[in-house]
Amino acid sequence: MLSTGALRAHLLAARLAGSVATSRETSLRSYRLFAARDPRVMLGLAPERAWGEGELLRLMADRCGVSPDPAHVRGPDAIDPERTVAALEAFAERLALVAERRAPVLLGTGHPHRLLGFYAGLADALSAAGCPVLTPAQGRCVDITTRFGVRTYHLDYVRGVALVREPGGRPTGGETGAHTHSPLPVRLALQDAAERLGVLPELVIGDHGWVCGAGQLGIEAIGPADTDDPALFVGEAEGRVSVVVPLDDGVRAPFYRPLTRYVLNRARLSQ
Numbered sequence: 001m002l003s004t005g006a007l008r009a010h011l012l013a014a015r016l017a018g019s020v021a022t023s024r025e026t027s028l029r030s031y032r033l034f035a036a037r038d039p040r041v042m043l044g045l046a047p048e049r050a051w052g053e054g055e056l057l058r059l060m061a062d063r064c065g066v067s068p069d070p071a072h073v074r075g076p077d078a079i080d081p082e083r084t085v086a087a088l089e090a091f092a093e094r095l096a097l098v099a100e101r102r103a104p105v106l107l108g109t110g111h112p113h114r115l116l117g118f119y120a121g122l123a124d125a126l127s128a129a130g131c132p133v134l135t136p137a138q139g140r141c142v143d144i145t146t147r148f149g150v151r152t153y154h155l156d157y158v159r160g161v162a163l164v165r166e167p168g169g170r171p172t173g174g175e176t177g178a179h180t181h182s183p184l185p186v187r188l189a190l191q192d193a194a195e196r197l198g199v200l201p202e203l204v205i206g207d208h209g210w211v212c213g214a215g216q217l218g219i220e221a222i223g224p225a226d227t228d229d230p231a232l233f234v235g236e237a238e239g240r241v242s243v244v245v246p247l248d249d250g251v252r253a254p255f256y257r258p259l260t261r262y263v264l265n266r267a268r269l270s271q
Helices: 004-013 024-035 053-063 081-101 112-128 184-197 208-216 230-237 253-266
Strands: 018-023 076-079 105-108 141-146 149-158 161-165 203-206 221-225 243-246
Touching: 004 081, 004 253, 018 024, 024 053, 024 076, 024 230, 053 230, 076 081, 081 112, 081 243, 081 253, 105 112, 105 184, 112 149, 112 161, 112 203, 112 253, 141 184, 149 184, 161 184, 184 208, 203 208, 208 221, 208 230, 221 230, 230 243
Parallel strands: 105 161, 105 203, 203 221, 221 243
Antiparallel strands: 018 076, 141 149, 149 161
């Protein structure tokens, strides 16, 4: 069992929290774009009201622990590990409730190279607890706008976790999928779940567009977010996202394994 103190130490040592690799410049740029409602950072969320840059900075300081000083414009950004630990506790509570009801769940990631293992561990535990882990729209095509123009991807699942792959079919090596912020994959998955399977997930677990896209459609959603992802925290503040865990979403994949163990233990789902 990983203690809270050991978890906190791991968060700092792995730079999941504390001084993180995400730069202050990148975070502030995202806040400016979000205030201007740039679709590249909205992640499928349509805020109920206007959010100015200053208000976003205050929100992120409150939810993540970034500096609230608008004059602080350079260097690494920061995440308060205490806020990460508290959010992981809330995350575990949601897992415990859905497991108790044996409710259907959907997991998906726009960060497959980093977070696939984290979600796969959750999917395994929830499935063992009796939750149907949904895999709708597998193999379906989805057109996503990228900086290179509109590209067609395929929705796929690995160990119960949805991701999108580059054109060309399933990989033969160790590739895990493409990085994306788009909400289109979760919209496609939810539409297929409703129309073909006749069931919707009670909980969506993921990041980026998977969380905001589901929350915008009224499906409960939880997941991690970095300091340059204000959309998830706005969704949480406006009541459309249940839990957002502030952490760096770009560290090496093995560093997320202790987080999986911690939340499963707290949710009483350890195998």
